[in-house]
Amino acid sequence: MNRALAPAFLGSLGSRRLTTLLSMLAIALGIALGVAVQVIHDAALDEFDHGMRTLSGEADLQIVGPRGGFADALFEIVVLRPEVAAASPLLETEARLFGEARMLRVIGVDIFRLAEVQPVLFPQPAAGEDRFAALRDDAIFLSPGAMQALGLKAGDTLKLQSGLDPLPLRVAGGVPGMAGQQVAVMDIAAAQHRFGRAGMISRIDLRLREGLDLTAGREALGPLLPAGVQVLAPERARQQAAGLSRAYRVNLTMLAVIALVTGGFLVFSTQALSVVRRRTEFAFLRAIGLARQELMRWLLAEGALVGAIGAAAGVALGYGLAAAALTLLGGDLGAGYFAGITPRLAFEPIVVAVFLALGTVAGVVGAWLPAREAATVSPAMALKSGGDAAALGGGRRHPGWALGAALLAGAACLVPPWAGIPVGGYVAVALLLAAGVFALPMLAARLSRVLAPLRMVPVTLARSRLAAVPGHVVVAGAGVLASAALAVAMAIMVASFRHSVDDWLAQILPAELYARGARAGSSGYFDPAAQALIAGTPGVAKVDFIRHDTVLLAPDRPAVVLIARPLTADGRELPLVGERVATDRPVWISEAVADLYGYGAGDTIGLPLAGELREFTVAGVWRDYARQSGAIMIPLERYRTLSGDRLANDAALHLLPGETPAAVAARLRERFGGEALELAQAGEIRAISLRIFDRTFAVTYLLEAVAVVIGLFGVAASFAALAAARRREFGMLRHIGLTRRQVGLMLATEGALTAAAGALGGLVVGGAISLVLVEVVNRQSFHWSMDFRVPFGILAAFCVTLVLLAALAAVLAGRQAMRQEAVMAVKEDW
Incomplete structure (x- = not known):
């Protein structure tokens, strides 16, 4: 390409500033959204991955179960196996701060086994505490991130919630190895006692004996595990987090691509019209010797320059949007996938290069058809100032292409x-x-x-x-x-x-009023005594108690939420779609379970409850917009009979005629205290x-x-x-x-x-x-x-x-x- 012609081509962009700026703006917006989504997600996933690697420490494998945990007797079996060099049990609890909506991840640890598998979780007593502080059941240790987020220091009291009761704990020190994570550590026996989880653990981290590979370790330990408990590699959590958020991220990115396509169309329009206006100029250049292919290359260079400048502006804008979003939303992209972590934005050269290339390609693609048309027009026709009707296909129509x-x-x-x-x-x-x-x-x-x-x-x-x-x-x-x-x-x-x-x-x-101790899987719950008090509250006609847990149906997929609630035999309370089957052992699966696991109405499904695999029949499929990894509904009484679990997370209160939700809510607050319960009317939840x-x-x-x-x-x-x-x-x-x-x-x-x-x-x-x-x-x-x-x-x-x-x-x-x-x-x- 003859550089002397650059002012004649690239300089023309300055003579049509408005259209050029609009094209650049359209491309910049598409690139900005794509860059923001990508770098936010990468930052969140990297921070999540760092946290998971830190928590897993030097573990080769992890034994995990449902959210409610599994019996700690399994630890005594596993730790004695010859394949295991070291093992450390953990009890994880999402504890609600009493009277607040905020949650804190509390990890119960065995400090005598931490050094071999998870040394980063080792608690460090504050000055003035004795060497046995980590074993006391009223002591808790906070990571630097948790200290800062909660505004606490050593010696302060942290009030958490257990059931519906306040649980005051003394901040006895820190967890310096968990910098950047908002977690708390306490003795595992104290955590079991204080949070009502006696005899339960959430996970066992394992270090295999030297020379034993992971596959052999899994094969040796797998037969020892009860139903619903699996042995997995630590990186599984990262893969599942990436998988869960992938669809949301890709859909946002596709919105950015659509915006980028709109920018490409605008480049096409402006370049096409520029060609129409400059056809005499191009004809003169052709007449004095400019080759057809060189003319086309210069016009494509114009489109590439528009795309490149728009992409560069979009990258800068995208990083600005990402920084603002991380400040306002954290790393969960508004969808809750990475809630509770604090990602740090990092410059990603590969991502920047890819998006710069995408913007440039959008400009080139938009300019290609006008450039081709300009190169094919006869110089003689163009010099007569005619032929504009023939530009861009002139009278040609393409019904076959459209069809x-x-x-x-x-x-x-x-x-x-x-x-x-x-x-x-x-x-x-x-x-x-x-x-x-x-x-x-x-x-x-x-x-x-x-x-x-x-x-x-x-x-x-x-x-x-x-x-x-x-x-x-x-x-x-x-x-x-x-x-x-x-x-x-x-x-x-x-x-x-x-x-x-x-x-x-x-x-x-369907109920008028809803109550819960805290969100599902956390330290707040209703025990049988609290359930009786709620049911006996004046103005309450009927209460439907709801229990949430999780079950693992496949080692390569996230846990499925198990919801136990009162249900009729035909499941009419649920938003069912498709075929329905009558059965004496029904469960209802969400559409996600049907798609991910291939189950349908009438199929037999095995659910691990209390360490035993129980068989049920899929009575129908229901619509669920809350749980992307899937959910299964089971009648409450059958769940309680098979699991022995009498606790509840939520309560749906149906009121007597003439009673108002506000009046009944006031009575409940009098009985339980205003800080222990979360109360909301159905209309409020919908709004x-x-x-x-x-x-x-x-x-x-x-x-x-x-x-x-x-x-x-x-x-x-x-x-x-x-x-x-x-x-x-x-x-x-x-x-x-x-x-x-x-x-x-x-x-x-x-x-x-x-x-x-x-x-x-x-x-x-x-x-x-x-x-x-x-x-x-x-x-x-x-x-x-x-x-x-x-x-x-x-x-x-x-x-x-x-x-x-x-x-x-x-x-x-x-x-x-x-x-x-x-x-x-x-x-x-x-």
């Missing part, structure tokens, strides 16, 4: 997920966008026929123009279609999701859940708004460039009698028809994409279904507004060209 892309999209929807990622669904989205762009000229032609009865000259001229040059419809309407399709698809998907979640909440929250839902999808609303604004600017930029290229046409129309107002009406009609084609195409394509999102992407990513819901009123108002704004943008953009005197406009034809 082919749509059929391929349908086939892609049938592709199963790869590693839990709906690759086929994302390919289908891209193909549907392509089909919409290919169909734009046909849509514009059909829409123009609607105006055929109007015999107004400007309208007739506008219709004729669009029919003669359908390629310009693609140039001006591609950005509108892409942005409208994104907005429509997300609006339908979010409306469907929100409606389904609202209905689901109404069905799973809070929907607010969280709306906040989670706030980023999609922002992307929709930005995409639509960029699409409108694309229309304005397109018509400004087209108007500049059509000065002679406008001058000729003025010579034969058209007024400026009529020329403006012609432009407005063209803009409205172009935007209407883009909006209509966006409606159709967006509707199809929303079906893919609802039926393929969400089902394969998160394993839940939803009811399809179309917000017709919102979409109609959106499309009408878009068409009107596009018509206005077209007129305003063409005003400068219309102002030119008719004689001056055609002087070059003398």
Whole structure:
């Protein structure tokens, strides 16, 4: 490439600052979101991995069980095995701070065995404490991160919750080996006693004898374990955390890709129109010897420069967004996958390089078709100032391409997920966008026929123009279609999701008032005495107590939540989907369990309860939006009979007629104290859940708004460039009698028809994409279904507004060209 030509090509970007900046902005936004999601997730996962590696210490294997733990008698069996060089038992509890919503991870340890497997957990007594402080049942040791987060120091009292009672513990020192983690350590016997977990442990960390590999160790220890307890490698937790968060992260990243595609469309539009305006310049360069391929390379370099600058700005913006998100949300991306850790942002050269390359590629791809068209135009034709109708395909339409892309999209929807990622669904989205762009000229032609009865000259001229040059419809309407399709698809998907979640909440929250000691799996619970007090509270007609635990169904998958609650034989209390089976030993599985494990109605499923494998029959599948790894419902009485567990985590209170939730809540607080119970009305829980839902999808609303604004600017930029290229046409129309107002009406009609084609195409394509999102992407990513819901009123108002704004943008953009005197406009034809 001849560097002397750089000012003629790359310098032209400065002469069209607005369109260039808009293209860069669109690419920057897509890159920024992608970078932010990636670096936040990597930082959170690295911190999570560091914490897990620190906690596992020098362990080769871990014996783990359900959330409720398993009998500590297993430790005595395992520690005597010849395959085991050292073993250390742990009891982990998510302890609620009494009277607060905050939780603290408390680890009960055997200090006499820590040094061999987990030396980083060794507690260090504070000055003034004796050497036996770590064995006292009122002592707790905090990591530096926990000390800072709780605002405590050695000698202070930390008040936790056990059951519904306060549990005051003395901060007797620290855990210096756990810097960066918010954890507490205490003696394992004290933890069992104080948290009501007598005879239970959560995990056994093992170091195998020298020379024994992990596979042999697992094979030797596996037969010793009771049902529901498994021996796993420590890195399993990281893999499962990455797997759980992968779908959420990938879906956010795909939103970024869609924004990037919108930017690519805008690059396409601006480059195409730049080619139209500069065709005489290119023809002159071709005439004096510039090769066709070199012209194409220079035009691709323009697109690459736009993409590279936009990507660089996007990377900087992405790191800024990531820093703000880590400050406000931590590392859980608004979804709770990495709650409780404090990630640290780090510069990732590979991630930056990948996203810089993506932005550059988006610019090159957007510029490729205009560059190819510019290189194929005959210099002689271009020097005559004609041929603009032939640009970008001129009169060619591609109905076969549109149909082919749509059929391929349908086939892609049938592709199963790869590693839990709906690759086929994302390919289908891209193909549907392509089909919409290919169909734009046909849509514009059909829409123009609607105006055929109007015999107004400007309208007739506008219709004729669009029919003669359908390629310009693609140039001006591609950005509108892409942005409208994104907005429509997300609006339908979010409306469907929100409606389904609202209905689901109404069905799973039938009681008027709900009470709990703390969240499931934590130190708060209702013992039988507390349950009797709740049931006997004046104004309470009936109480449904609910117990939460987990079960391990497969070693390579996360634990499945087990929920025991009062249920009728047909499970009518649950939001069931699909077939139902009558059985005398029923359980109901969530859609995630059905998808991940392959169970269906009528199948036999084995559940480990209290160390015994019990067989049940799947009576049906229910919809669950709360637990991505799956959940199983079991009748409460059967669970209690088989497990011997009489505790409860939650209570659903049905009130007597005439009683109000507020009055009954006040009586409960009098009985238990206001700090021990969490009380909420069903309506409050629904409102809070929907607010969280709306906040989670706030980023999609922002992307929709930005995409639509960029699409409108694309229309304005397109018509400004087209108007500049059509000065002679406008001058000729003025010579034969058209007024400026009529020329403006012609432009407005063209803009409205172009935007209407883009909006209509966006409606159709967006509707199809929303079906893919609802039926393929969400089902394969998160394993839940939803009811399809179309917000017709919102979409109609959106499309009408878009068409009107596009018509206005077209007129305003063409005003400068219309102002030119008719004689001056055609002087070059003398």
